[in-house]
Amino acid sequence: MECQRLSLPPLTAPGEVVTFYSYKGGTGRTMALSNIAVLLARRENASVPVLMLDWDMEAPGLHHYFEQHEERPGVLEFFEACRQQLERFRLEPASRHGSDEALAQRVLDAIDWQQYVVRVDEGSPLYLMRAGRFDTSYSERLAQMRWDQLFDACPALFRCFADTLAAHFRYVLVDSRTGRTDSAGICTTLLPKKLVVVFTPNRQSLEGVDALVTRAIEYRRSHEDEQRPLLVYPLPSRIEMGDGAQRAEWRRGDAQKSIAGFQPMFERLLRVSYGLPQIALDSYFDEVQLQQTKTFAYGEQLAVRIDQGGDRFSLTRTFEAFLHWLTGGYFPWQSSREIHLLAAINEAQNALLLEPGRAVALPLARDLGRLGELYRKDGRMAQALDVLRQSVEIRARMLGEEHVDTLAAKSGMARLLRQLDKLDEARLLEEEVIRIRERLQGGEHPDTLAAKACLAQTLVLQHDHVAALHLQDAVLASYTQLLGAEHPLSLAAMDSRAITLLQMERLPQAQALLDTVVTARTRLFGAEHGDTLHSKLALAQALVRQGELEGARQLLEAVLQVQERRLGMDHSATLDTRDRLAEVLARQGDWAGARQLYENQVAARERTLGLDHQETLMSQRKLAEALLRRGDLDAARSVQEQVLEVHARLLGEDHLDTLHSKKQLAGTLQQQGESEAARLLEDAVLSGSDRLLNGRSGGMPRPQEESMLDGARHLQQTILAERATEPDTLGSMIGMLQDMIEREQYHQAGELVEHLKPCLLRPGVPGRLRKRGMGQLKRLYKQQGDLAALLALQEDEVLALEGALSEAGIGQR
Incomplete structure (x- = not known):
């Protein structure tokens, strides 16, 4: 048909x-x-x-x-x-x-x-x-x-x-x-x-x-x-x-x-x-x-x-x-709220071309601000900054630079600039907002106090802690007078002040303030409220830094239990707390507990980030350390071999992370009695470090390159120090020191000296090597003008010779 x-x-x-x-x-x-x-x-x-x-x-x-x-x-x-x-x-x-x-x-x-x-x-x-x-x-x-x-x-x-x-x-x-x-x-x-x-x-x-x-x-x-x-x-x-x-x-x-x-x-x-x-x-x-x-x-x-x-x-x-x-x-990971905002923004922009005016422009500015905040929370900072700038520009043009809506938009953009580490730009914007609000609304208006609190956060990030603390004291005093000591805004100001004190190493003061905040928030909001948990984590940090590990452990365990139940095992906040708790347990010597936590971390990061992600690999390395401390060498070796395989595959044999993985695996092999295999791995580390130090990392930012080179030197020095009883190894270390002095790399040379000096002063070192090495140490101290170090070295040399002569005399008798 x-x-x-x-x-x-x-x-x-x-x-x-x-x-x-x-x-x-x-x-x-x-x-x-x-x-x-x-x-x-x-x-x-x-x-x-x-x-x-x-x-x-x-x-x-x-x-x-x-x-x-x-x-x-x-x-x-x-x-x-x-x-x-x-x-x-x-x-x-x-x-x-x-x-x-x-x-x-x-x-x-x-x-x-x-x-x-x-x-x-x-x-x-x-x-x-x-x-x-x-x-x-x-x-x-x-x-x-x-x-x-x-x-x-x-x-x-x-x-x-x-x-x-x-x-x-x-x-x-x-x-x-x-x-x-x-x-x-x-x-x-x-x-x-x-x-x-x-x-x-x-x-x-x-x-x-x-x-x-x-x-x-x-x-x-x-x-x-x-x-x-x-x-x-x-x-x-x-x-x-x-x-x-x-x-x-x-x-x-x-x-x-x-x-x-x-x-x-x-x-x-x-x-x-x-x-x-x-x-x-x-x-x-x-x-x-x-x-x-x-x-x-x-x-x-x-x-x-x-x-x-x-x-x-x-x-x-x-x-x-x-x-x-x-x-x-749209991609599936774009939220429905973003989709609706984008549609509204597109419609408003088209309407604005046909009929310019505040009736269309101001809702557009509002939606741009909402979209920017959404992007900020999602971590899409560049997109957030772009739409927030558009929102500020529209409000400034339609309402004026000093309108409260314009100031609010500028504050939101300053917060984002702070997160992007554009601190100077954020500070200028926040100082401008404060000046206008103080003049128009007064120094103790809630909006003015909020702006001062934001500026204080920027000052903290700029390490201007004294200025930040001065602002925080003023904000806290105003909130306490106006609202009372246990108002949520007063407690938030108190919490921020405690964090600044923590960064200034004024630990007892920070702890006392955080104790107050935790007690008040627990009573007002409940023990499992997000703000209460935040303050408990800060208090735990203060306790850890003061060596009060048991108190920190109890706080972290309580927070982790809530986060696992409410946020899930794989939430980023849960992962962060679990890491903190594992470190405390490790410092307490509870390697069994630390091992369990690190196993949970590895499983969670494999699920959420994948087997090859850097954070997954870091958790695996920490797990391997806990296994080693528990004496489970076979399990530790298995984990280290997995990490090394991924590093070598993704980064290459000579990447610093790969070299670190080889060094750690070599240590485990040494403990298992496989000395030859361990030495082969260490030789590979030495060769790879040489290639890193002699080649240059084209295109890498200078701070990253310096960090990479320092890491390679440290690996070499560690391995050579462990082999320092071998004349060839000691000779290599002396050669490295001579090269650093001639290149005027005095900081790196000083680090090598810390490994080399005790090796040279050790009994049994051939006289020729000791003389050559001591000559380079004295040369370094002279070029640096460090007379105290030079005199101390000479005294150590005399004591070492006297000890050697004494041992020789005992041997003759």
């Missing part, structure tokens, strides 16, 4: 190809795609052309969601035609083929793709390319379709096919085969700009999509012809809304039940895939979870056509929320 041909004109701008993939069947992938397709086609007064492709040819079902069941050719028949065209073109001279893209385009131009597409909704431009014509030969023809051979014959074919469809449809939604098949790889790796991974909360589904996404992104990175972005959107499906406990376990994870949690998994996966330091999917998964409902558990029903009310319990509302991210070009 002749199929009616459609007439689909090209778009003014290319559309997007979006693949929907699930590792296992039964996730509701096809249901999700069909509902989203209906919503997209209704947009802009039902004028958005949308095409659905049923590429799940082993189990086709997309056509069941629509009334149009006409038997007509589809995806299978289209690519059978492509295969025939390729076979025909293969008979032509190779010179006619041109590039791979040119060959693909010739194949596609020879086929009328529109005859494979059918319209499935007369009320909107919604179209479907079925899996194929389901006649008696369908299964046999599908089995004969070798997708790998088709790709090998023309690798650009699938990419050009996607581009052809995107030229006519705003959205091309591909329903992919499940599992790890060739056709699934085509749909997820070659075709899309965006990949929606539909999953249910179970291990099989999660492990499958994890592997698939990693493979797809790696393919795009590693193949020169496929250097295109691939945006990944996870879509949890069939979530049972009535069981809140299990829903939370599978979303956030539960270590005791060995449930990793889909949110941490996708945060890690997307962070590693896109090379981001940190992302959070809280807002995304708060909005995007497709709930299981009885109504749509049976048959092929379109939820968006049935529950059109769109209340917060409906699937329609969830699909629409998902589309905010998918079609708006």
Whole structure:
């Protein structure tokens, strides 16, 4: 039967190809795609052309969601035609083929793709390319379709096919085969700009999509012809809304039940895939979870056509929320609040071009300020500063430099400048705000006091502690007089003053003040309030620095218990407190307790940051130290070998971190009696340090380069000092000292002398070496004009000679 041909004109701008993939069947992938397709086609007064492709040819079902069941050719028949065209073109001279893209385009131009597409909704431009014509030969023809051979014959074919469809449809939604098949790889790796991974909360589904996404992104990175972005959107499906406990376990994870949690998994996966330091999917998964409902558990029903009310319990509302991210070009780690603010800002900026005035400009300035604060909290400082500057400029232009709203915006920008370590700029801005507020509002107005408190924080960071303390004293006195000693603002001022005292090493005063704050906040807000916990952490720090380890331990244990329960095992605040507590336990000699905490740290950082992250490696090194102190050498060695492997792979054999890892592993091998292996590692450290010291780190900032060189020297000196009884090693140390003196590197030479001098004064040192070494030490002291050190050295030399003569005399008797 002749199929009616459609007439689909090209778009003014290319559309997007979006693949929907699930590792296992039964996730509701096809249901999700069909509902989203209906919503997209209704947009802009039902004028958005949308095409659905049923590429799940082993189990086709997309056509069941629509009334149009006409038997007509589809995806299978289209690519059978492509295969025939390729076979025909293969008979032509190779010179006619041109590039791979040119060959693909010739194949596609020879086929009328529109005859494979059918319209499935007369009320909107919604179209479907079925899996194929389901006649008696369908299964046999599908089995004969070798997708790998088709790709090998023309690798650009699938990419050009996607581009052809995107030229006519705003959205091309591909329903992919499940599992790890060739056709699934085509749909997820070659075709899309965006990949929606539909999953249910179970291990099989999660492990499958994890592997698939990693493979797809790696393919795009590693193949020169496929250097295109691939945006990944996870879509949890069939979530049972009535069981809140299990829903939370599978979303956030539960270590005791060995449930990793889909949110941490996708945060890690997307962070590693896109090379981001940190992302959070809280807002995304708060909005995007497709709930299981009885109504749509049976048959092929379109939820968006049935529950059109769109209340917060409906699937329609969830699909629409998902589309905010998918079609708006936003990443899943962008919050819904950011998306709404960006939309409002864009609308206001367009309106401002048509009708300039305060009615539009001031709401725009407000939203820019809110967006800047959101970016600041998310750690996106450069973006925050840009929008905050725009907000300040609009307010200053519309309201004047001294309006309270302008001053508030300037204070917000100064706080951000402080966080960016632009302290001089922050200080100037804060001093300006204070001058204006004192003149207009008075010295004891709450806004003026708040501005003074902010300036004090900047002064502390500039190490101008005396000026900061003077301001804090004035602020605290005003708050106490106006509001009382236990008002939250008074306690906050007291807390800030205590932190300054802590930095000034006025520890008893800081401790007394923090004791007062902790007691008051506990009584007013509760023992587990965020401000109370903050003050307890500061008090613990004061106790540690005064050597009161037991008191600090009790405070840290209490805080950690609350954070683990309320924030979770993997929250950044929890990790920071756990690190502090582990250090206290280590100082107390409780290595068993420290080991348990470091094991928890390693597991948490592996989940949140990945195996190769620097903080994960640091936690592993601390764990290895605790294992060594416990005498568990085999376990310590295993951890150190893992760390060394990652450092060498990521940073190179001669990076300072790699050299440190080699040195630490060498120490463990020495304790295990493997002296030869330990020495080989130490020799590698010495050689690598030499290469670092003799080469220069081009492009590295000077402070970092100096720190790296100092670290390399320290490693060398440590190893050489440990081998100082060997004449060759002692000779190398003397040579290093001579070289440093000639280069006028007196600071580094002084550090080496601390290792070298006791070695030279040790009995049994050959006289020639001792004379040469002492000569270099005296040369250093003379060039530095350090007569006291020179006299002390001469006295030590005489005592050493007398001791040697005395021992020799005893030996003769």
